[in-house]
Amino acid sequence: MLDVRGLDAGYGEAQVLWEISLVVNEGEIVALVGANGAGKSTLLATISGLVQPSAGQIAFAGTDIAGWTAERVVAAGISHVPQGRRLFGGLTVLDNLLMGAFHRSDGGIAGDIERIYALFPRLRERSSQLAGTLSGGEQQMCAIGRGLMAKPKLLLVDELSLGLAPIVVEQLLAVLSSLRSEGMTIVLVEQDVQVALESADRGYVIENGRISLAGKAADVLADPHVKTAYLGL
Amino acid sequence: MNVINIAHGAFIMLGAYTSYWLFVGPMHLDPFLSIPLAMIVMFVLAYLIQRFIVNQVIRAPMLATFLLTFALSIIIANVAQIYWSSDIRSITTAYSGSSITFGAITIPWVRLWTLVIAIVMTLGLQTFMTHSKIGRAIRATSMDVDAARLSGVGVGHIYALTFGIGGALAAAAGSLVSVSYAITPNMGDSFVVRAFVVSVLGGLGNVTGALVGGLVYGVIESFGALIFGEGYKDVVALAVLLLVILFRPYGLVGRATA
Incomplete structure (x- = not known):
């Protein structure tokens, strides 16, 4: 459904994303995890049209939407729930x-x-x-x-759990998985690696603006580097 | 929208001239009837000015739009002076001299109608802003531009539309004052100062507040002129502005929230 290839993006002179490639299949929940400042939110903002990419493609349902304005991207079927709610x-x-x-x-x-x-x-x-x-x-x-x-056909959720009580996070995740069972495709961006990967099908780890690890959510969660770097195990 | 449009006075002037030319022209259109026409003309003009000029600096600090619209107002007033001369013009209708008397109070009909139309327009704007889809998008865009874009709002169009509505209302104001005041290329200046004081009195961005601010200001100005003399009108206006900014920066009817 979403096929990102070789994506570079940033703000002015400061490049944040380097050759990002990522695939989201229809009906999946994909978790995008990483430390603060790794580029997760910039990646979502580039997909949703708030940030313009300097290189690469963003194919959505077969159409390259890289460089589209945010309002065009929404109309095409991608909805971005931004970090900090922004109500x-x-x-x-x-x-x-x-x-x-x-x-x-x-x-x-x-x-x-x-x-x-x-x-x-x-x-x-x-x-x-x-x-x-x-x-x-x-x-x-x-x-x-x-x-x-x-x-939307694809829902991008940035930092669902930020500042929320665990029980509330659980309720919200339950809603997301019920949406998924109705056919919604979801990308979940999280700093809380455990929460994100436990509710996702597949996961990507992003470090310093590059994808450092990708795979089934359970495999990513079991990765020794992820365990030491993000879970403190 | 965080835009203070200094050219608002110039738009008022253009509205007044639109009514004037339609009145003296072959159509001999009554100034009250030319309001819709003046509004349409100024809506289009203001929309284009925002889209192609003001929009270039919309993301810059407020000072940039402030200076830009100040420059625009000077240009518009001077172009008006070149084409229409600086002659003082006025509109005198058959009913200009008639008035209505309630006991000891005499009110010219044109002033009364001006008040009624101003109230209707304010309430109309308020209704539009709270109940229409576009009005909601305008308010949302003024609160969070990026969130509005993510909701599918073409903010460039919304900014221009907002400016256009402002221009249309300025034109209506121009048509309304054309029956009571002298029409000159620089007539907008005094209105801009007053409009600014009234907006601050009402609370910036507060539509019904502006109506309250306008009434309060009108009373203060009239009594100020009576007590201190006509020549001190602007002193009174700016003193009021100073006091409001010092003691109630969120306006007379607003609340002190972020």
């Missing part, structure tokens, strides 16, 4: 969800709002509350909900 704090929860459907003009928006509320009943209770007043977990629910309102 519209002064808008209500409902308005945030509706913003996710901005590029859509089909009649299914009201029905999809109901779907999000069924997935996250807390959001229904908070529907007319300003998003900035939500708790961290509720904000993450709202951010994922907003991402889903774009009706």
Whole structure:
């Protein structure tokens, strides 16, 4: 579904990503793990069009989308739930969800709002509350909900667990795996290596802007280098 | 949007001239009826100015847009002066002199209608901003540009649209003042200072706040002129601006939140 090849990207003179190649198959959860500053978020931002690549291809469903604007990428079917939620704090929860459907003009928006509320009943209770007043977990629910309102084929989730209680993280991961069983493809970026790899099918380790290891999630988790460097074992 | 448009006064002036030329022209269009036309013209002009000029510096610090729109306002006023001369013009309609009297208070009809139209437009803008898809996208973009882009918003278009709406409203203001004030190429300057004070009074970015700010400011200005003399109008205006910035930087009706 997603086939990234030889991707270089960065900010101005500072190159962050070096020859990144990565494949995501339909219906998979792929974990992208690595230390703070390794380039995980930059990779997601490059796929979603916020950062322009300097070299390489990003094939999505057979089309090279490298260099597309963010709004084109969303319309093509990739939704990016950014790090730190990035909700519209002064808008209500409902308005945030509706913003996710901005590029859509089909009649299914009201029905999809109901779907999000069924997935996250807390959001229904908070529907007319300003998003900035939500708790961290509720904000993450709202951010994922907003991402889903774009009706994506591929969902990119950046730092799902950041600042959240383990029980909330578990709930959110359960929602992601139920989405996957309905056919959604998901890329999960995490600093929490254990959490990410335990819920993924395959994993990539990114170090200093390069892919250093790739494989089945269980194999990556069992890798001696990963164990010492990321799990402290 | 973090853009302070100093050329707003020039847009008001262009709106006033649009009404003037339509009034003296062969159509002899009533200035109140020319409001929609002036709005359309200025919407298009402001949209293009944002898209091709202001947008170039939109990501730069606010000072850049400040200076750029200041330059634009000087250019627009001077071009107007070249083509339309600096003659003072005015619109006198058949009903210009008539007024309505409530006991001891006499209000010219044109002023009353101006007030009514201004309130209707403010409420219309407020409704548009809170209930329409585009209005929601404008507010979202002003809160977080990148998140808006990730939601599929073409922010370049949204910025230009916002500027265009501002231009259209300035044009409406121009048409409205054209019946009460003298029309000159530099008439916008005094309005820009007042608009700025009113916006700060209402809280920047607060639509209904601007209405409250406008009423409060109007009363202060009138009483200031009465007490200190007509020549001190601008002193009063800027003193009010200073006091508000010092004591209520979030506006009279706003709240002190981030």
